[in-house]
Amino acid sequence: MKPEVLSPAGNLEKLKFAVDFGADAVYLGGKLFNLRAKAGNFTLEEMEEGINYAHEKGAKVYITLNAFARNDDFKGIERFIDEVKPLKPDAFIVSDLGVLKTVRERAPEIEVHISTQANTTNYRAVEVYRELGAKRVVLARELSIEEIREIKEKVPEVELEVFVHGAMCMAYSGRCLLSNYLSYRESNKGACSQSCRWKYYLVEETRPGEFFPIEEDETGTYIFNSKDLCALPLLPQLIEAGVDSLKIEGRVKSSYYVAITTSVYKRAVKLIKEKGISAFKEELPTLLEELKKVSHRPYTLGFLKREEEILQHYETSSYIREFKFLGVFKGGKWQVRNKVRLEEEVELFLPNVKTFKAKVKGIKVERKGREERVREANPNQVALIEFDRELPLQENAILRRKEKA
Ligand code: SF4
Missing domain, CATH: 3.20.20.60 (Phosphoenolpyruvate-binding domains)
Incomplete structure (x- = not known):
């Protein structure tokens, strides 16, 4: 298609x-x-x-x-x-x-x-x-x-x-030497350290070591921060x-x-x-x-549609991460990626972008060839998980947890 x-x-x-x-x-x-x-x-x-x-x-x-x-x-x-x-x-x-x-x-x-x-x-x-x-x-x-x-x-x-x-780069994609100069990592050789997202200060040349903040807000400056x-x-x-x-x-x-x-x-x-x-x-x-x-x-929306929109991000240079990836459903079992605990609230995501909320009611992992009931499953374990409600489980379903803000 x-x-x-x-x-x-x-x-x-x-x-x-x-x-x-x-x-x-x-x-x-x-x-x-x-x-x-x-x-x-x-x-x-x-x-x-x-x-x-x-x-x-x-x-x-x-x-x-x-x-x-x-x-x-x-x-x-x-x-x-x-x-x-x-x-x-x-x-x-x-x-x-x-x-x-x-x-x-x-x-x-x-x-x-x-x-x-x-x-x-x-x-x-x-x-x-x-x-x-x-x-x-x-x-x-x-x-x-x-x-x-x-x-x-x-x-x-x-x-x-x-x-x-x-x-996105703040320069024409990758045509930028910030990373090369500041961390000896060449953006055009695939090693960019994303130096555009660091914090910057102003220094007057006769006063080395005196950093004048150029604050856009109380948390710093984001002049290059896309x-x-x-x-x-x-x-x-x-x-x-x-x-x-x-x-x-x-x-x-x-x-x-x-x-x-x-x-x-x-x-x-x-x-x-x-x-x-x-x-x-x-x-x-x-x-x-x-x-x-x-x-x-x-x-x-980037440059695709120019509106009165500011492409720079002025609040923080960090990423928003709201959900933790707990595991993926393969061949009838969960491949666990991050700790899954009994009684926690989770969300199921299906590849057709349907989501379902549920609570973990039982966890079994395989140990020494036997299934064993546990209170939590750890990364890299293969687990069977029971929920408080019927879920339309299918191959490649994703389990995740909303993280506290
Ligand atoms: S430092 Fe920023 S603008 Fe420069 S190449 Fe890396 S991501 Fe792009």
């Missing part, structure tokens, strides 16, 4: 969560040459397992190869392409023209997508990438829906991918503008984040395509509520 929902896969587990929760495609990086040095990333064996898993369930896999290469990098890049090619990924995502040329030469049968790192902001650039053999362009986050629509009208044969959810993107309310317009792929950011985020965001965007696309915009609008408040249940900063 178009547009596809494209989810982040920071590691093998997250890939499986994304696919199980409805992603049409996932993107991931190898241990080298991608932009998420801290995302865990995949060994070749894991990549093979991930690609096979996704393909069996009808999902595509795109491999990021999007760091800006230096001369010395090409030997490694060539080796990487040669090793990954036989695993049959569906595309390589590149940002550097040299890398693009190398991929086209060494793996002409594999699609090339142009990364958002290439900062494509106009149809002329998209035409150039088409001529260079690209199948898809991931547009810069800075474009409006109108600009996206115009690009699609002018170059309809190139697929357009647009970020719809997740963290809100998170959430384009869910704009989905009908994005689809109408001809967007082919809706991208969720967050390869360093949790499996829980991947599951919830993927389910929500997939449900929204289904509603729009199968039942129409009014059905989508009716369910929108519930879907937005779900997106508040993953770790996030206050949300913004």
Whole structure:
């Protein structure tokens, strides 16, 4: 179903969560040459397992190869392409023209997508990438829906991918040296320390060590501190503008984040395509509520629709985390991720974005081949859990607990 929902896969587990929760495609990086040095990333064996898993369930896999290469990098890049090619990924995502040329030469049968790192902001650039053999362009986050629509009208044969959810840079995506200077971690090599979200002071040059606060409120300053993107309310317009792929950011985020965001965007696309915009609008408040249940900063529509909205977040630089992920239901049992206790109030989340509240009334775990009743189940245990009411349990249901504010 178009547009596809494209989810982040920071590691093998997250890939499986994304696919199980409805992603049409996932993107991931190898241990080298991608932009998420801290995302865990995949060994070749894991990549093979991930690609096979996704393909069996009808999902595509795109491999990021999007760091800006230096001369010395090409030997490694060539080796990487040669090793990954036989695993049959569906595309390589590149940002550097040299890398693009190398991929086209060494793996002409594999699609090339142009990364958002290439900062494509106009149809002329998209035409150039088409001529260079690209199948898809991931547009810069800075474009409006109108600009996206115009690009699609002018170059309809190139697929357009647009970020719809997740963290944003205060610079053109990744084109920023704050992290490089302040923590020697290069944002264009995937190692950004998100220095834009630190606190800053003013220092007069003849008074080193004297820090003048530049307070926007009593808790400090947030001059570079972006809100998170959430384009869910704009989905009908994005689809109408001809967007082919809706991208969720967050390869360093949790499996829980991947599951919830993927389910929500997939449900929204289904509603729009199968039942129409009014059905989508009716369910929108519930879907937005779900997106508040993953770790996030206050949300913004970003640059997609410019209103009198402030994109900076001026209250705090920390994340809002309201819910704790307790476990996932697989093969008739709960795989526990965080402690589950007897008598606690919990919430069940189903992949079709339905939720149910309940109380834990019994917990059994396996010990030495026998089932044993316990008062709490711990992370990494496999448990049977009884609730105070009948719940429509199904594969991949998620159990979570609302955290106290
Ligand atoms: S420091 Fe902030 S603006 Fe700079 S690359 Fe990192 S996330 Fe983007």
